[in-house]
Structures are given as structure tokens and as C-alpha cells.
Amino acid sequence: MSKLSTISKFLPQEERLAVSNRQISLKIGLPKESTFQERRICLAPDDVAVLVANGHKILIESGAGENANFSDKDYSEVGAEIVYDTEQVFSCPIVLKVEPPTKTEIGYLRPKSVLISALQIKTQTKEYFEALSKKQITALAFEYIQDEEGNYPVLQSVSEIVGAASVLIASELIANTSNGGGGFLFGNITGVPPIEVVFLGANDVTKSAVKSAIGLGVNVKVFDNSLANLRELKQSLGCSVFTSTLQPKILKKALMRCNVLIGAMRGENRSPIVVSEDMVQLMKKGSVIIDASIDTGGCIETSRITTLANPTFVKHNVVHYCVPNIASRYARTSSFTLSNILMPFILKIGEEGGIENILHADKGLRNGLYFYHGILTDSTVYQWFGLPYKPINLLFI
Helix, strand or coil: CCCHHHCCCCCCCCCCCCCCCCCCCCCEEECCCCCCCCCCCCCHHHHHHHHHCCCCCEEEEEECHHHHHCHHHHHHHCCCEEEECCCHHHHEEEECCCCCCCCHHHHHHHCCCCCECCHHHHHHHHHHHHHHHHHHCCEHHHHHHHCCCCHHHHHHHHHHHHHHHHHHHHHHHCCCCHHHHCCCCCCCCCCCCCEEEECCCCCCHHHHHHHHHHHCCCCCEEECCCCHHHHHHHHHHHHCEEEEECCCCHHHHHHHCCCCECCCCCCCCCCCCCHHHHHHHHCCCCEEEEEEEEEHHCCCCCCCCCCCCCCEEECEEEEEECCCCCHHHHHHHHHHHHHHHHHHHHHHHCCCHHHHHHHHHCCHHHHCCECCCCECCCCCHHHCCCEEEEHHHHCCC
């Protein structure tokens, strides 16, 4: 008998098919954002209704959606529970918020809970990661979550908003003579030469911005240091636009003639400065600069961070707009886009039986993971801060 049992180990066995995990009910907390001038919320009422209908419990701190024009009543009517205790919201097994939690808010988190928020690594400190590690938090940065095609849907949607908003803001500023604008109207008016807009960077932000500008009938010029990016931008627009590499002489001439400059250059750590103060002085009086890369240092030398409450300043007779969180200015639209992306992921977490199972099954969601039960899994954070690190592949085999 023992010989037969030994032989049977080497014989072909029947295949065991994967059995889907049992759906579970999630308890998710949405706290009110405490970061300065952050007005968005991660879930809109309609998507909360979908989650509640699928058996999930949603706790929302009172007033969390007010800045996005969502009332407590909007959420309570679709089944969310409105709570007035901040700590109670943060004590949920899953906490969903826009901005990374503050030191105080990390203190509210329950040990071994799940945090889904932005990471914004360039603004973080070593203490932030140490605090999450100490509480054995599983943390996901939603800006690094990928979809099935390998894209970053949150970054793309935010870039789309920032691009379109940059053109709209520029059109307001250049028309307002009381704030230093030249009194121009965006648009191709019969008998009047159209205004000219220069874009720095060929990426998702400028793609959205250029489309909006062309729709208004302005002349567009796009500069970037990558021919591949410029070519991709032209192909995506479906129409011919002026493009150039960052040749100083050509850029100077373009700045002397343009009415609006929109900068969206990006770098690995900091945005490169491609427009010097001397070049800004060459621009027309009443021109407008929108530095959409100010959140990573800005790509124009004269830029300095401004706020939504006081968004502009004038230097060398040029109006500067350098708000780092442009998307928050359009809080309701931005909240809808975030909600459209995050709600299906949350449904998947419930359908797969919890965060552990979905992280094993979904590589796109796993790409946003930077802490797993307090273990750092992000190599960039490891390189920047020198914290203990374990590659994610060693945790999910």
C-alpha cells in the first residue's frame, strides 16, 4: 500500500479550478479634508448609492462634501451614515480621502487598517512613512493605480481638468484689465487677429489645454524637449499645430508675440526652469502666465506659489497665476472624476473578498501599493528616505 501511495504522487492529477472569493461587506470612512484649500471628496452621492446597494457601509464626516456642493442630505438619502466624530470616521477598516493624512489623522487610524489616498511623495517627510509603518497600515496611492491598459486614470483625469482649466483661467485673467490683463477676448473674432498661446510641455495637461484653446480659435504653439512627445501630441489632436523643441531663439520670439504662456513641464524630481526672468520681461504688457507645474517647483523663473484665495500677482507687467491645486478650484467636477475611477475599484475589493485578495489578483491596483501591513513596498520611497524595504514581488508570490 505504501508503494502504491508513493507512485500515486507522481501520477497526473485532476485540475483544480479557481473558485471566486466570496463577496464581503466593506466599511469605508470618508473624512472631511483638512488640507488647506482642498475642496474635493473621493465619492459622489450617486456612487455611494451603488456601494450601499452592494452591501457596503459608508461613513461620511459631516460637511465632507460641502466644498464640492454635496450636502450631508445628499449622502444620507442614498444610504450613507453621517457622523460628527472625526476619529470615528478614521477608525473604519478602510479610509478613503483625497489628500494624504496629516500626522494627527494618522494617529486616528486603526492599526492594520487600509488607507487609500494620494501620496504626493515630493511633499512628504520620513516621519509620515514611519508613522504609517508603526501602525502596520496597508496604504495605496491612487495616482499610481493603473487600469487594464496600463494607464494611470487618476493622473489622466486630473491632468485633463488642469489643462482645460488653465485655458479658462487664462481667458478670464487676460480680459480683466483691473488686475493687469490686456483686455483681450479668447476667440477668433472676424476682423480681429486671434491671440496667441504658448504651451510648454507635450503631455496630458497640455493635450487637454491645447484642445480647449483650439476650440476657442486661438493660435497655438507647443514647445517640448522631446520630439516623440511632440509627435504624439500632434497625432492625438487630429489637426496641425506649431510645435518646436526648446530652441532658445525660437522660444524667445514666440514669447515676445504671445498673449498667454501656459507652463506644464515635468521632471523626475523638479520641473525644469525653461523660461528665465529675462525672457518674461520680453513678453507683452498685460500678458498672462499660468504655471501649471508650480506643484513641482514651476517651469518659469518668476513663478511663486499662490493660493485660490489670492491666486495672482503681477511681475514685469505680466499677470502670473501659480496655484498648485488647480483641480480643487473645480471641486464638484474633480470629485465626480475621482469617484468614477475609485468606485469600481472599491466594488472589486468587496467582490474579491477583501484587500488581500484583490492585491493578489489585480496588478493595476497593486501598482499603487506603497505599504503592506506596515512593510514599505515602494522602491522610490526607499531611495528617497532610506527606510526598510521589501520588494512587492516577495510579498505576492
